[in-house]
Amino acid sequence: MMTVSRAMVRDVWDLFDVFPDLEQGGIEQYIARVLKRCCAWFAANSASAYLRRQSTEHFDFVAGTNSLGGTSFAVGEGIAGIVAESGQPVLVNDPAQHPLLRSHGIRRRQSIGSAIVLPFLAPSGECVGIVNLTRKAGQPEFTSDDLEQMQSVVKIISLAVANARLIDALHQAQRNLDSLVRNLPVAVIVLDKSGAVVASNPAAHQLFVNFETLTTQWPNLTQVVRRAAEEEGRLRVDGTRAFWVRSRRLELGQMSITIEETTEHDHAMTEMSRLSRLAEIGQMSAAIAHEIRNPLTGIRGAAQLIASDPESAPELGAMIEEEVDKLNGLCEEFLDFSRPLSLRLGEAKMSEIIQPILDLHAKDFSDRGVSVSLQICDDEPTLTLDSLRVEQALRNLVRNALQASKPGGRIEITVTPGEVSVTDFGTGMTDEQVRKLFIPFFTTKADGTGLGLSTTRKIVDAHRATIDVVSAPNQGSTFTIRFPESNAA
Secondary structure (H helix, E strand, O other): OOOOOHHHHHHHHHHHOOOHHHHHHHHHHHHHHHHHHHHHOOOOOOEEEEOOOOOOEEEEEEEEEOOOOOEEEOOOOHHHHHHHHHHOOOOOHHHHHOOHHHOOOOOOOEEEEEEEEEEOOOOOOOOEEEEEEEEEOOOOOOOOOHHHHHHHHHHHHHHHHHHHHHEEEHHHHHHHHHHHHOOOOEEOOOOOOOOOOEEEEEHHHHOOOOHHHHHOOOOOOOOOHOOOOEEEEEEEOOOEEEEEEEEOOOHHHHHEEEEEEHHHHHHHHHHHHHHHHHHHHHHHHHHHHHHHHHHHHHHHHHHHHHHHHHHHHHHHHHHHHHHHHHHHHHHHHHHHOOOOOOOOEEEEEEHHHHHHHHHHHHHHHHHOOOOOEEOOOOOOOOOEEOOHHHHHHHHHHHHHHHHOOOOOEEHHHEEOOEEEEEOOOOOOHHHHHHOOOOOOOOOOOOOOOOOOHHHHHHHHHHHEEEEEEEEEEOOEEEEEEEOOHEEEE
């Protein structure tokens, strides 16, 4: 058995102190120092080490006491490659006699009398490196005790390699993070407990001239920062520039702040909103003009006929009166839509509102050959709402479903806690039509005014509820109204 000297024990313990060497000279210098000691401990003539390239099957030479071996090899190639493939250390005196090597046809080198080849194994079990110790021919061969003791040393080297790769990965991650933060178009600032700036990125330096006068430049920033973590808020400077501020609490009492200028975005959104309103007003104006023009055309024609044929005045006068009534009804409908909506809240169940609507339109369903099913959940809650207004909204949805249905079609109405949905399997709508659906005076019907669904949306909004539409051409539509939980009585 090999005698272990005090110097060797001291040196082995010294191998555990790997981190200073890794930081100063890298893993290659650390392994070179270990190999030099191994040659002394085990009376080896030479030693070499190889490390695996990340995510490959190839190993590259990293350190050695001489130029023994090639610069690289692959898994399964030569004795080192076989050890890398199997993950098992080998003691080689004669490759032809070794059970793991003889089947590979590896021949003995005349200059090498004995060798120990061991793998560096990562915690996952993957072979990440190989170490090779040799003695010249004519020298005493390595023993199993040498192999066992060398395995202990290799475990320390394996730990160092794993730590080195972890440190490299952490450094790379830190570099990537630093690069990301540096290139962010958003200002990033880190404050300590006292509110002093301890870190920042270039975007922050462009935004603030002097961090020492940070709170003087933007006094409102102090208030934003003092809010609870996860708080977000807008910050305005001089009434012209707008910023979005997000703060996050970090460890050790620090806080990160990200500040993104949204001035141009806000201006763009304001302009888009203005153009959208103008487009809606233009569409409403065109729709109103169209609705008014038809009755006026009839009135003008009747007036001309009366002028040319006074005897037809009674009959044509009735026609004029009918057209005037249409105009008056349109004006009333428009004025009703434009008035603020006031709710008269009470308690009711959704099924109690829907059933009278279905009863009222029973003949219409029958005339068109459309069947209707009403499904009500067992635990239907009582809601606080304006029954008459909700009935008006649902009547619009039911009437639209009926008009969209084909003869022989069906309509399904489903009531679940806080929700009611109306589904038809009729003509359906395109995505563009769905987007415009609640715009006043937009309609897909030849005889519609386009105020029905707009009024429905207005009633839904007044109840702080939501309405969703799912539709596709020739596949029907589903309208779903969802009331907030606070509406439950």
